[in-house]
Amino acid sequence: MKRTIPLLIVIILGFLFVAYVFIPHKVSADFYDWYMKWIKVIGPFAVVLGVGSLIMVHTSKIKRKAPNWGYSMVTIVALVITTLTGFIWGIQEGTPFMWIFKNFNVPMGATMFSLLAFYIASAAYKAFRARSVEATVLLIAAIIVMLGRVSIGQAITHWIPDATEWILNVPNLAAKRGIGLGVGLGMTATSLKIILGIERSYLGGGK
Template identity: 55%
Template sequence: MKRNLPLLICFVSGTVMVVQFFIPHPVSRDLYTISSKWFIVVSAFALVLAVGNLIRSHYNKLKRRLEGWPYSIVTLASLGVMAVIGLFFGVKADSTFQKIYLNIQAPLGATMFSLLAFFMASAAYRAFRARSLEATLLLVAAFVVMLGVTSLGSFIHDKVPDFAEWVLKVPNLAAQRGILFGIAFGAIATALKIILGIERGYLGGGS
């Protein structure tokens, strides 16, 4: 019961979703619409659990005065303020919630991700060495694409951007497509294993 009931739910929900795709009938479409709403609701409850876990983790850090505990106050306070503003004062375009998003969250995220450019460049400097044909091709392709999307590329030669585009649209596309096929077959095989109850990792340990 403790393992079979979840397996049954997984089998039924998975099979119904596969079958409904091939039935172009309003009932089938309604089933998809309603079940996708159920999916959103159940996922939202999982989010409550995840955020609760984050709050608990920072609260414990604060209570035990672990290293860096003052920063936990920042996380908890900002989380609380943003949630309260969003829940009680709305999330419309001109709201305080959106102003915080546009002027605090978005710049923070953009700057944080822009930092990766430096780390990627330094990692590439250490790792990229033209020791073999394969490594040289990787290096040259990266260099051509980087050069091609900047104005420096067209400054060197007006055909450099065209060549970079060709690298992206022809050999790169061929490799990505091959990898994509592999991913798709792998994902379908895994999904089938999950639906048929062969893959049971999501049930966790215990009886």
């Protein structure tokens, strides 16, 4: 009841989906439509899990007056205000909800990712020091690709953009394809392990 039935659901649905791919029939198409309709109803309920666990973590910090509990208050207040603006005024362009998104979420998100430009430079210094032939190859490829994608590369010599195109279309393609084939085989093996009931970690711990 606690583990066996969920496992059976995965196994049965898993094999039905394998059959769906191989059997182009109205019955299998109807099965797919039925599943998609139901999963679209089930999916939104999972958001409550994420929100609930965020609220639980931060309210417990506030209750315990844990170190830096004031920041947890910021998170909760921001969550409540953003959610309420969405429910009260809607989510269309020009509403307070979108104003918050444009002036809070977008600048903070973009700045947080742009910070990586600084850290990636220091990481590159550590990783790219040409200590071996392989590291030198990586360093040269990265420099050529970076130069080939900006106008200064073209200004130095037209050879750099051409080399960039060649790197991306030949050795990079071979690398992506080789790794992709391994990933594909890995995905197939993992999917098989799940539908055969060998991989069960998604059911979580406990009895």
